[in-house]
Amino acid sequence: MPELVPEQQLDVRAAELFGRIFSAAGKNDPYPIYAALHECGEAITLPDGMVAAVSFDAANEVLRDPAYQVQDAARLDELWPQWGDHPSSLAHSLLTTNDPAHARMRALMAGTFTPRRVAGLTGTVGQVADTLIGRMAELAAAGQPVDFMAxxxxxxxxxxxxxxxxVPESDRLEFRPVARRLARGIDFGDDPALTTDADEAALWLRGYFAGLAAARRAAPQEDLISALxxxxxxxxxxxxxxxxxxLTLLLFAGFETTTNLLxxxxRILLTKPDAEASLRAGQVTADAFVTEVLRFDSPVQAGTDRWRPAAGQLRGVQVPAGAQVIALLGAANRDPRRFADPGVFNPARPDPGALSFGAGPHFCLGAALARMEGTVAFPRLLGAFGQIGTAAEPVRRSGVALRGFDRLPVTLA
Ligand code: HEM
Structure with missing residues (x-):
């Protein structure tokens, strides 16, 4: 059957390319690898039987089609019977539950996390941004480079x-390092030390939220915990x-991701003077800029793992029953079948519609909040500083699924 030979060759090449995403070069810049993967096909089978959705249509299908399920407690029982010892698995959260439990939880949570509540935070976001900008201006006036991330x-x-x-102000300082430990352990990787660390962080957060929930039950306030x-x-x-x-999921999902958006x-403003100039001049709205950042350099490069209980096809690739399936959002958002010149940063693209916040039942609950933070922050930064420059090479964070920087030193004037 000669026609099978080229297909097999493609799979070997695709599997090799997929592996490169996890190399130091791939973590630094996965986009050339995604471009090569797009030439291999819309979905690829890996040697361990996992299927990766690479194209926009394939990733979209995995996220939306109920034939694909997230790995819930019942599935974890089969794959990883000790999951109960690992609080960082976040089992029973929105992201790890299928219908009907997911629909029940999602409706209850969406009913509290309303557009009105998000809109009500706009002023706070502006105030927090201004305070942080003031502190950065002081550092810059003292002649110091500023780490934009920190x-x-x-x-x-x-x-x-x-x-x-x-969360009361007095408790907030403790949250940052704990949320980071949780995020690092959850990102792709099999470092047991990171998992232990993430488990400890998840346990700490659970205890903390139990105390806070009890306090709010006794004396409700206007906040989301009271509503939940x-x-x-x-x-x-x-x-x-x-x-x-x-509550742990909200903290984790709402923090590192938005950090990476910012x-x-x-980094795009620093490296693409045209993008900076058009945002400064108002030729591009902050909303369009944020939308294109989310597509061009997606803070979340992959959806949480899915699997297929029954065998099927994904864009022409056979997916056996029980196969693990991953949607490569970062690759989908650079799919040349969907986006013209996907490697060009163009906030004026006619059809943005990227998968940066996922799609389908697990579509990001905090998308409006994250967008709002970006659209408030970038104009304020540009308004406060006439010149923003690179002070030293940035340092990337080590994960693959969450893409961003650990350090981004800048000069501000
Ligand atoms: C730029 C910032 C953000 C990005 C790129 C992002 C991205 C995503 C993506 C891709 C998913 C779907 C994952 C999947 O289907 O496997 C998701 C789900 C989720 N996100 Fe976000 N997110 C961001 C900010 C936030 C914020 C600010 C919050 C909350 C305050 C939040 C809360 C959630 C929750 C609760 C889910 C699970 C929804 C469900 O399973 O029904 N996210 N996010």
Missing amino acids: EFAYPLPVTVICELLG VEVTGEDGQLTEDELLVN GNGL
Whole structure:
């Protein structure tokens, strides 16, 4: 059967390319690898039987089609019976639950995390951004380079998510390192030390939120924890376990991702003078800029693992029953079948519609909040500093699924 030979060759090449995403060069710049993967096909089978959705259409299908399920507690029981010893698995959270439990939880949580609540935070985001900008201006006036990640991109989202949830100011300093430990362990990788660290972080957060939820139950306030406590405990509502694990998910999901949106966006302004000039001149709106940052250098490069209970096809590739499936969002957002000149940063693209916030039932609950933080932050940064320059080479964070920087030293004037 000669026609099978080229297909097999393509798979070997695709599997080799996929492996390169995890190399130092791939972590630094996965985009040439994605471009080569797009030439191999829309979906690829890896040697261990896993299937990776590479094209926009393939990733979109995996995220939307109920034939693909996230790995919930029942599935974890089969694959990883010790999962109960690992609180960082975040089992029973929105991201690790399928219908009908997911639909029940999602409706309850979306009912509390409303557009009105998000819009109500706009002023706070502006105030926090201004305070951080003031501090950066002081550092710059003293002639020091400023690490944008430490001084702005980390503190802004963590302050905002704490404000949203209702975490008192006195407790907030503790959150940042704990949330980071959780994120590092959850990102792709099989370093047991990181998993242990993430488990400890998840356990700490669970204990913390249990205390805070009890306090709000006794004396409700205007915050999201109080609203979530109100929809916990009765039949058809959240269970206590679901409340605590989803609070942890909100903190984790709402923090590192937005940090990376801010860092990746600033790096684009630093390296693409045209993008900076058109944003400064108002030729590009902050909203369009943020949308294109999310596509061009996606903070989340891959969806959480899916699997297929029954065998099927994904864009012409056979997916056996039980196969693990991953949607490569970062690759999908650079698919030349979907986006003209995908490697060009162009906030004026006619059809943005990227998969940066996922799609389907697990579409990001915090998308509006993250967008709002970006659209408030970038114009304020450009308004405060006439010149923003690179002070030293940035340092990338080590993960693959969450793409961003650990350090991004800048000069500000
Ligand atoms: C730029 C910032 C952000 C990006 C790029 C992002 C990206 C994503 C993506 C890709 C998913 C879907 C994952 C999948 O289907 O496997 C997701 C889900 C989720 N995100 Fe975000 N996110 C961001 C900010 C936020 C914020 C600020 C919050 C909350 C405060 C948040 C909360 C969530 C939650 C709760 C889910 C799970 C939804 C569900 O399973 O029903 N995210 N996010």
